[in-house]
Amino acid sequence: MIHVKELHMSLPSGGRNVSILSGVTFTVPEKQRLAIVGRSGSGKSTLLGLLAGLDSPSSGEVHMNGVCVTELDEKRLAQFRRRNIGYVFQSYHLISTLTAKENIAVPLDLQHDQRADTRALELLDAVGLADRAKHYPAQLSGGEQQRVAVARAFANRPPILLADEPTGNLDAASSSQIIDLLLRLNDEYDSTLVFVTHDPSLSRCADRVVTLSDGHIVGDELQ
Ligand SMILES: Nc1ncnc2c1ncn2[C@@H]1O[C@H](COP(=O)(O)OP(=O)(O)O)[C@@H](O)[C@H]1O
Ligand SMILES: [Mg+2]
Numbered sequence: 001m002i003h004v005k006e007l008h009m010s011l012p013s014g015g016r017n018v019s020i021l022s023g024v025t026f027t028v029p030e031k032q033r034l035a036i037v038g039r040s041g042s043g044k045s046t047l048l049g050l051l052a053g054l055d056s057p058s059s060g061e062v063h064m065n066g067v068c069v070t071e072l073d074e075k076r077l078a079q080f081r082r083r084n085i086g087y088v089f090q091s092y093h094l095i096s097t098l099t100a101k102e103n104i105a106v107p108l109d110l111q112h113d114q115r116a117d118t119r120a121l122e123l124l125d126a127v128g129l130a131d132r133a134k135h136y137p138a139q140l141s142g143g144e145q146q147r148v149a150v151a152r153a154f155a156n157r158p159p160i161l162l163a164d165e166p167t168g169n170l171d172a173a174s175s176s177q178i179i180d181l182l183l184r185l186n187d188e189y190d191s192t193l194v195f196v197t198h199d200p201s202l203s204r205c206a207d208r209v210v211t212l213s214d215g216h217i218v219g220d221e222l223q
Pocket of ligand 1: 011012013020038039040041042043044045046047
């Protein structure tokens with residue numbers, strides 16, 4: 001379960017403080033598929049980054065699976081993130097000097113998983129890229145890179161999967177492959193899925209849609 005309480009985020013911009021999130025509060029039950037939507041600049045990526053512990057809020061709390069993430073020090077936060085959170089970025093963020101298989105093995109290696117290699121190959125197979133194990137990101141299409149990124153995000157079987165516009169850079173065919181994969185792996189691993197999207201075909205797959213506007217929640221609907 002994710003519980004976000006009175007989250008505020010302001011950042012200095014042009015000599016003054018600009019409020020990006022203003023008192024965001026919501027709870028995501030275990031295994032829910034939540035879509036966060038809203039206009040560009042409404043604070044979606046900022047919110048997802050705070051959920052992932054990639055940034056700390058100006059005030060407020062984020063609780064995940066019983067842990068107050070916003071109170072953890074750097075080291076514990078990194079450890080918590082590795083064990084509990086998978087993250088998919090819009091622009092893939094693969095390591096360019098590592099092969100597809102090595103990229104997927106990174107989170108497993110960080111956990112000193114002895115079976116990192118075998119598991120990375122299994123995941124490559126699960127995302128339909130068994131024959132691309134030795135390819136570098138530059139040798140893969142955008143859709144293929146994002147499939148590798150999805151496999152990497154699920155590598156540690158994290159209970160929470162976050163994705164920021166995972167289909168934002170892709171054409172319709174690749175987008176639908178990524179959507180299918182996210183949903184299939186999410187089902188298989190029983191994880192909670194929170195994703196930001198502009199893509200109606202992706203938000204349609206959610207159990208619930210939260211709408212942000214100017215750093216406030218202005219809509220919250222089950223579907
Ligand atoms: N590091 C930053 N410094 C200053 N302003 C920022 C920073 N990051 C984001 N913003 C501003 O915060 C607002 C929300 O950004 P963001 O969370 O990226 O929105 P979204 O993902 O919904 O498009 C935007 O107005 C953006 O310009
Ligand atoms: Mg964004």
